[in-house]
Amino acid sequence: RTFKRQMMCRRDIDSLSVPFLAIYESLIPPEEEKLKQKQLLGLLEKLVSKEWPMARLYLYGSCANSFGVSKSDIDVCLAIQEVDMDKSKIIMKLADILQSDNLQNVQALTRARVPIVKLMDPVTGISCDICINNLLAVVNTKLLRDYANIDTRLRQLAFIIKHWAKSRGVNETYHGTLSSYAYVLMCIHFLQQRRPAILPCLQGMDATYSVTVDNVDCAFFDKVEKLGHFGRHNKESIAHLVWGFFFYWAYCHDYANSVISVRTGSTISKRDKDWTRRVGNDRHLICIEDPFEISHDLGRVVDKRSIKVLREEFERAADIMQYDPNPCVKLFEPY
Ligand code: ATP
Ligand code: MG
Known part of the structure; x- marks a missing residue:
């Protein structure tokens, strides 16, 4: 060399x-794909705010950094200040909240390096990973x-x-x-x-x-x-x-x-x-x-x-x- x-x-x-x-x-993802992502985020926000009114959801990763190709999964960060709850507890609780709605394959991965909830929305066909308080990624x-x-x-x-x-x-x-x-x-x-x-x-x-x-x-x-x-x-x-x-x-x-x-x-x-x-x-x-x-x-x-x-x-x-x-x-x- x-x-x-x-x-x-x-x-x-x-x-x-x-x-x-x-x-x-x-x-390049078509405009309708972006709309579906927003729709799913809206649904998640509604479900999360019932349990945690002060929490906020942010999109991060390729669906928000403009480097996302068509048919990518979306990455979501839940920003929440629950001092008395550790991350894996929040993950379990979150999975619970989402499970009871019409979402599919809701999985809590509490032991991953970055603990997440994984799910699929049958209406839009979009898969999504939700992590907790990973604001540096945002x-x-x-x-x-x-x-x-x-x-x-x-x-x-x-x-x-x-x-x-x-x-x-x-x-x-x-x-x-x-x-x-x-x-x-x-x-x-x-x-x-x-x-x-x-x-x-x-x-x-x-x-x-x-x-x-x-x-x-x-x-x-x-x-x-x-x-x-x-x-x-x-x-x-x-x-x-x-x-x-x-x-x-x-x-x-x-x-x-x-x-x-x-x-x-x-x-x-x-x-x-x-x-x-x-x-x-x-x-x-x-x-x-x-x-x-x-x-x-x-x-x-x-x-x-x-x-x-x-x-x-x-x-x-x-x-x-x-x-x-x-x-x-x-x-x-x-x-
Ligand atoms: P893809 O289209 O392949 O899903 P992506 O842009 O979502 O691409 P990933 O590598 O999956 O890229 O990462 C998602 C986001 O997570 C990144 O935009 C970044 O904010 C964060 N991230 C990923 N890896 C790291 C890392 N090693 N350190 C810090 N942040 C990271
Ligand atoms: Mg990604």
């Missing part, structure tokens, strides 16, 4: 944007959505990358590969470091939004409509960016020493974060700093075997983007 290998992109790269955009368009959902509103190329790139990762089987944290959330952060980082930059660093600007959640100060510039079209000086096409993304992760990222950090709009050194060795089951073979929980490496699930799989997939994709006559087909071939 040659670090920072220089390579020219193929000449016909921009013509590939047409098929890539067609894939992107085909993944805030990072807002950050991602604000980034998406700056330049449409982020949403396009992230849809294509998520679709690729699902097709190739590298979007499975329980198998040591990366979450959708991690891939979106990789896309944001990538667009922050293009020259000229396509995205700014919202956490590096004067904050217009600021909350403290679980003792973490979350502050960033959220008036993104005021940025004009921030990325206008960069004219790179979506196909060029897909090529660049894979090329970056295949041949340019310094896995041994660098951490990607959307928070700083740059990379930082592994040594500064003390992410140089394995601690328990946490390895740091690819390092992606969470924008708010900065001691949290989203790459910690990746192990010795899966880092190899991931890097080979990045190289495969980069090579397809460089040489294949029909990259839009080959790239997404099931593994």
